[in-house]
Amino acid sequence: MTDKQRHSWVSIRDSIREMILNSTYGPGDKLPRDEEFAARFGCARSTVHRAMRDLAQSGLVERRRKGGTMVRRDPVTRATLDIPITRLEVEQKGSTYGYQLIRQSVQPSSPAIMANFGLPEARPMLRVEALHLADSRPYIFEDRWICLETVPEITSVDLTRESANEWLVRNRPYSRCDLRLYARPGTPSDSEILQSSPGDALFVMERTTWIGDAPITSLCAVAHPGYQLFTRG
Amino acid sequence: MTDKQRHSWVSIRDSIREMILNSTYGPGDKLPRDEEFAARFGCARSTVHRAMRDLAQSGLVERRRKGGTMVRRDPVTRATLDIPITRLEVEQKGSTYGYQLIRQSVQPSSPAIMANFGLPEARPMLRVEALHLADSRPYIFEDRWICLETVPEITSVDLTRESANEWLVRNRPYSRCDLRLYARPGTPSDSEILQSSPGDALFVMERTTWIGDAPITSLCAVAHPGYQLFTRG
DNA sequence: TACATTAATATGTAGCTACATATTATTGTC
DNA sequence: GACAATAATATGTAGCTACATATTAATGTA
Numbered sequence: 140m141t142d143k144q145r146h147s148w149v150s151i152r153d154s155i156r157e158m159i160l161n162s163t164y165g166p167g168d169k170l171p172r173d174e175e176f177a178a179r180f181g182c183a184r185s186t187v188h189r190a191m192r193d194l195a196q197s198g199l200v201e202r203r204r205k206g207g208t209m210v211r212r213d214p215v216t217r218a219t220l221d222i223p224i225t226r227l228e229v230e231q232k233g234s235t236y237g238y239q240l241i242r243q244s245v246q247p248s249s250p251a252i253m254a255n256f257g258l259p260e261a262r263p264m265l266r267v268e269a270l271h272l273a274d275s276r277p278y279i280f281e282d283r284w285i286c287l288e289t290v291p292e293i294t295s296v297d298l299t300r301e302s303a304n305e306w307l308v309r310n311r312p313y314s315r316c317d318l319r320l321y322a323r324p325g326t327p328s329d330s331e332i333l334q335s336s337p338g339d340a341l342f343v344m345e346r347t348t349w350i351g352d353a354p355i356t357s358l359c360a361v362a363h364p365g366y367q368l369f370t371r372g
Numbered sequence: 373m374t375d376k377q378r379h380s381w382v383s384i385r386d387s388i389r390e391m392i393l394n395s396t397y398g399p400g401d402k403l404p405r406d407e408e409f410a411a412r413f414g415c416a417r418s419t420v421h422r423a424m425r426d427l428a429q430s431g432l433v434e435r436r437r438k439g440g441t442m443v444r445r446d447p448v449t450r451a452t453l454d455i456p457i458t459r460l461e462v463e464q465k466g467s468t469y470g471y472q473l474i475r476q477s478v479q480p481s482s483p484a485i486m487a488n489f490g491l492p493e494a495r496p497m498l499r500v501e502a503l504h505l506a507d508s509r510p511y512i513f514e515d516r517w518i519c520l521e522t523v524p525e526i527t528s529v530d531l532t533r534e535s536a537n538e539w540l541v542r543n544r545p546y547s548r549c550d551l552r553l554y555a556r557p558g559t560p561s562d563s564e565i566l567q568s569s570p571g572d573a574l575f576v577m578e579r580t581t582w583i584g585d586a587p588i589t590s591l592c593a594v595a596h597p598g599y600q601l602f603t604r605g
Numbered sequence: 606t607a608c609a610t611t612a613a614t615a616t617g618t619a620g621c622t623a624c625a626t627a628t629t630a631t632t633g634t635c
Numbered sequence: 636g637a638c639a640a641t642a643a644t645a646t647g648t649a650g651c652t653a654c655a656t657a658t659t660a661a662t663g664t665a
Contacts, residue, residue, distance in 0.1 A: 147648075160545050172615055183650045188616075198454070199545065204616045205658040214541050216455040216579065218551045221431070221448045308447050312393050312432065318451045318603040322555030322573040340573030342555040346449065370551040380618075405645055416620040421646075437646045438628040 146182040152190035154180070159199060159210050170200065170208040218370045220318070222344070224308050225281075229273040237272030240299045241332070245287070252284045255317070255347040256354040263287045265294065267303045270332060276363070277333040283358035290355060303356075313348035313355055320344055320368070329361060339364040379415040385423035387413070392432060392443050403433065403441040451603045453551070455577070457541050458514075462506040470505030473532045474565070478520070485517045488550070488580040489587040496520045498527065500536045503565060509596070510566040516591035523588060536589075546581035546588055553577055553601070562594060572597040 155176070158164055171179075173187040180187070191208060194200045198215045202208045229236040247261040264284045271279045283303055285293050296306050325339040335341070341364065347357040388409070397403055406424060410417040424441060427433045431450045435441045462469040480494040497517045504512045516536055518526050529539050558572040568574070574597065580590040 156545060166542065174615085184616095185651080186649060189648090191616090202616065203658075204656065205614055205660095207615060213457060213460050214545075215457075216541070216549060218453045218455065218549060220451045220453060220551075222451065223448045224446060227446050308449070309399060312389060312447070316449060316451060316603070318449075318453075319600055320553060320575070320602075321598075321600040322575040324557075324571060324573040338557060338571050340555040340557040342553070365554075367552055367554040369553075370549070407645085417646095418621080419619060422618090424646090435646065436628075437626065438630095438644055440645060 146180055146186060148186045148189040148193070151176075151180055151182060151186055152193050155190060155194060156199065164210050166210050166214075167212045168210050170210065172207060220368065220370055222318075222346075222368075224305050225271045225279055225302070226305060229271065229278060232273070234273040235275070237275055238302050239270045239272065241268040241270055243267045243298055246284075248284060248286075252357050255345070255357040256286075256349070258354065262354070267298055269298070269302055269304075271302065271304075277335075279360050279362050279366070280329070280332050281358050281360045283356055285356045286354040289350065289353040307356055311348075311350065311355055313350050315349045317347045318344065319346075325364075333361065333363050335364050342366045342368070344368070379413055379419060381419045381422040381426070384409075384413055384415060384419055385426050388423060388427060389432065397443050399443050399447070400445045401443050403443065405440060453601065453603060455551075455579075455601075457538050458504045458512055459535070459538060462504065462511060465506070467506040468508070470508055471535050472503045472505065474501040474503060476500045476531055479517075481517060481519075485590050488578070488590040489519075489582070491587065495587070500531055502531070502535055502537075504535065504537075510568075512593050512595050512599070513562070513565050514591050514593045516589055518589045519587040522583065522586040540589055544583065544588055546583050548582045550580045551577065552579075558597075566594065566596050568597050575599045575601070577601070 155170070164170055170176075173184050173191060176187045177184045191200065191202060195202050195208075198217045199211060200208050201211050223231070226236045226238070244266055246264060246266050248256070248258065248264045252264070253259075253261060264286055267281075267283045267285065269281055269283070270277055271281070281304065285303060285307070287294070290307070290311060292310075293303070293306070296303075298306075321343050322340050323343055325333070325335050325337055325341050327337060329335060329341060330337050330339075333341070342362040344360045344362070345358070346360065348355045388403070391397055403409075404412075406417050406420040409420045413420070424433065424435060428435050428441075431448045432444060433441050434444050456464070459469045459471070477499055479497060479499050481489070481491065481497045485497065486492075486494060497519055500514075500516045500518065502514055502516070503510055504514070514537065518536060518540070520527070523540070523544060525543075526536070526539070529536075531539075554576050555573050556576055558566070558568050558570060558574050560570060562568060562574060563570050563572075566574070575595040577593045577595070578591070579593065581588045
């Protein structure tokens, strides 16, 4: 019963997960309190707590103060995506990275961008359209809006040499990032920029970031046909 | 200096992040040890540890035993995707969910599926092709392979009533999940099943799961035109 | 009964100690 | 100098206590 061996929170977590898996506790059931589990396993409450926190983060259980811990009724598949700087992504594949600034201008934020940020009124932004290349072939085209109130320094960056992607990622950590992924057919404009065929299916990543409540950047990145996004192993 | 107020690990984390942000510590720099930070902030090492663990998980710093903590040289945008059971996704949008089994048969795993699982030789699998509907319109088509050695019970499940997606998610937690996302043009076969136009761009999610080293399922889910995948707020 | 106040309770967090573990640095030996 | 054994060191984990916080349950009062 009261074995003295140290129990790792990982093994406790796996034990509890196993119980949920083999229906000792089913979806919607309330689990025993942490203390109860601790007594049962012969470990400290903090160890059970850590195990539970992990199970909660992975989406298997749901915890609420006083309410206790419940097995989630609707489990989710939770995956972590790593989106690196485009240059590094290209170089990691063994290709030579290239970058090309297409257009850059100060504009009031468009309605779509305001919606992304949840802004009630337009703000002055720097709009940057640029193309990332892999081995001199179009890789990702990005249409980016940068909030000038939050990132005034961007106006003094030479965006013909360094991509806004890289400068921002290195200089402006964000506290919140929204991501939207979808597919859309290539337009004639895409075909021109990405050198794709008009009928191609393009992978689109829209990304919006904030620091606190202040908007940083919102961008629409369109990848070349054949692009794939992976989760990290 | 030595203020007695309690410091939350969140505020410690934000302070350290702030320092990295304002270039007190730049990319590639080594940060002070946890104890040093603890003394500086006037808090316990465990609090700094928790803050650091969070920064490491978010991809801003990298930690190694004895090696200490370093600011990552190549920051990544890290996002968490929640992929719910398709039925719940549909219902959450206020639509009526429908499900239709198209085909089901026992087959040896195809080379593509073996590659997904990293299997050296073929194994017997149950291949299930099914269509998820929202308001009687095609929503997601899935072509799924289920490993019969790992999940023998699946043969006794009536897949005309319950989707394999739902049964597996409720009965077979996984320990590892690989995800691959991309866009591809709709084929004539897609057009028929998803009632899409031949030129449409389709969003594809490939998902492969294991329990331990044992393969569970590998599937290719093709969404209707216009489908979008979000990160959770 | 309706509603505000209070108590009870389970999880969340901060701080401490002790030890485990991985990795680097040092030292010893040939 | 090459290489193995050893020491030093920073992070990782387990266990404990005490208190914070959110939420439900119970109680009191108009």
